[in-house]
Amino acid sequence: MSDTFQLDGAAVPFEPGQTVMQAALAAGHYIPHLCYHPEFKPHGSCKLCTVKVNGRTTASCTMPAEANLNVESNIEELNALRRTLVQMLFAEGNHFCPSCEKSGNCMLQALGYDLEVHATGFRHLYPDRPLDASHPDVLLDFNRCILCELCVRASSEVDGKNVFALSGRGITKHLIVNAESGKLSDTDFALYDKAMQVCPVGVILPKRVGFSQPIGERRYDKRPISAQALDDAPRQVDTSGNCEACEDPT
């Protein structure tokens, strides 16, 4: 019998090497998250998955599971924290859901609904982030970037292309493209790249298919992210290299 830890009063089994997040999702317990993706090494930057372990707060995606930990997640104190973090991400970038083609398929928006974020909370920063429409098949809308680094990781670890990187520090941190011109068209980025599939928000978009699936019939229109995420877990890569949890880019 494997060891277990307690999550909000339920016993959660885990395998050696799993983190609290991995074990929880595999056992059918949802912990809100944004930068975590089952196919990549946990990153721990968005902090949406913050839980209390034996009374101390920590990111559950990077916290190694141990026997008899007492983990609290779905409590008002932490959900209030998560609401503030979502508000911060909305205020940091330029997120206009009504005109965004990712609406309904966007994890940030879905988390906003699920956590019941009813107000903006912060004064928006309205950063100046130009679009990159240079690539024939792909549009980059940096306005919506939440700096989760999933595309950076996917392009480097899976695609072996290193198309993306992060530049700057602190609030000026931003996504860049690996070209002297800074343009996506000057890279070997392609529609079938893994990095194309992993963006949780609406930064990396295939061109000409924006609204082929009507709003109202999209991923998080049908079910809240808390239920959807569990359907997807444990998410494994299938033989074709596609991730079921990721959207089909075409």
Place this chain on the structure above:
Amino acid sequence: MLPDNDTRFDASGQAWLNQLASRHHNDASLLLQMLREMQERFGHIPQEAVSRLAGKLAIPRARIESVASFYSFLHLKPQGEYRILFSDNITDRMLGNQALLEQMCQLLWLQPGKVSEDGLVSIGTTSCTGMCDQGPALLVNGRAITRLTHQRVQEIAQLVRNRTPMADWPADFFHVDDNIRRRGLLLDNKLAPGDVLRAALALGSDAIIEEIKTSGLRGRGGAGFPTGQKWEGCRKAPGNERYVVCNADEGEPGTFKDRVLLAQQADLVFEGMTLCALSVGARKGFLYLRGEYRYLLEPLQAVLQRRQDSKLLGTDILGHKGFDFNIDIHLGAGAYICGEESALIESLEGKRGVPRNRPPFPVTHGYLQQPTAVDNVETFCQAALALHMGADKYRTIGTERSSGSKLISVSGDCAYPGIYEYPFGVPIREILQDCGAVNTRAVQVSGPSGVCVPESEFGRKLGFEDLPTAGAFMVFDDSRDLFEVARNFVHFFAHESCGFCTPCRVGTSMLKQTMDKIADGHGTQYDLNEIENLDRVLQTSSHCGLGRTACNPVLHTLKHFRPAYENKLKSLMFSPAFDLDGSLARARQMTGRDDAGAHLKEDV
């Protein structure tokens, strides 16, 4: 301003770059050191040079941009030939740095943060440069100039206008005083190079660690981890290589004791590192020196060379077969976060200085994922002293849980700023008397991330029992507005946040906005509540200590000096941060109008 496709990178530049890369064995883990040299050579890091270097090192060019853009002293766009950065710690402000900055801008005809039209000069601000005892200070092309006055600013402007090479500037400008005011066992030591190592070799590795453990020595960088335990952990951790790292990234505003130790006691620092290497079994060590102390590089290298020559470094140290140890100096490039040990290791590996997820800790997975002992400059000195004088004797100095002495960097409102060495357990009041401080309202202990202590608590003592400190001791008298002190610190944290995690990246900016809103007279009770909310988020969910302590200055000053905030508030529950009349300023400037009709009346 020079065009983006800059012209300074010509054939000779290319040859120099090729030589730079081969001198560093095309090793990408030395990327930051190469970028720093490129910055010194070209005044910025040219786009073309980035591409060329990427080819040499076989890494994506975006990675080079990513690293370069992380550090304040590296520039990917052309800057002025003379890059002037005013140190902007609160102590510099109290000494009038803002008026001096304005004067410099007027004399050179430009705005702060801009490069002059002819590409001659750029002027800006930077975080504390560690010259608080002789401020206001600035950096010109990375070289520190202290004791600024209006006279000195005029002279500098003249030298810049005349394009005088910096080698020909008056040497007096660059003079840095040590200002040692009170000596103890460290600053008074009579040890000769090699004394400690000879004693250590007689003991053997296990006994050294036992001795350090028994001495009760704890880290002097602020956190106070038991040094012997750290060394033992490093020695026992599995690994192919072991490393010793000296953290000389003294970035906490108000701290400058490591600067003085490196200038006065470099042998003792290196002796302590070598002692650590002997006990943990390391053959390689690094001293990570903050970029602001660039001027110490050559003198430190000379000390290393002298120690090599006298067999105190290198192979078979002091004739002891198999005792090999070498030390390299790496320079930082303007990033406070690199004082955090795992961020420092990332930076040593040539990456962005982003703190790692922990566990694992550096003691088992440090530099290149190998066991690494990272200690502060002062800790290595104290370890050497403790070993030489014997653990039992060392333990008698200081207090029960804080043995030994501590160097305190005193600055702010006092007659004698400088370095004071005390046994642990010294009360704040005693330090204030010694440094000639009068009418003191508060003391900031251990810098912005530390504690603001009001007059009613001046009986408190420095030490791990009560007030742990990395050494900063900034004094504020009753003429100072503690709200402005906190606001300066909040700006500091926002500037230095690495941007990795959401709460710190966004939260420190929001905190800054809110403090600025209060300073501008638009603050309300709502904003004070907002500050408390932000404090909670930063403390509970930040990735590292920077975010978790970023709200300390506000929390502490709100607790002890709430009226300093409240007397700036409007009585309303809410006031928008958007300033309607302020937004017309540009229109007024363009039309040359400033009459009553060009202003909106504020309805309060």
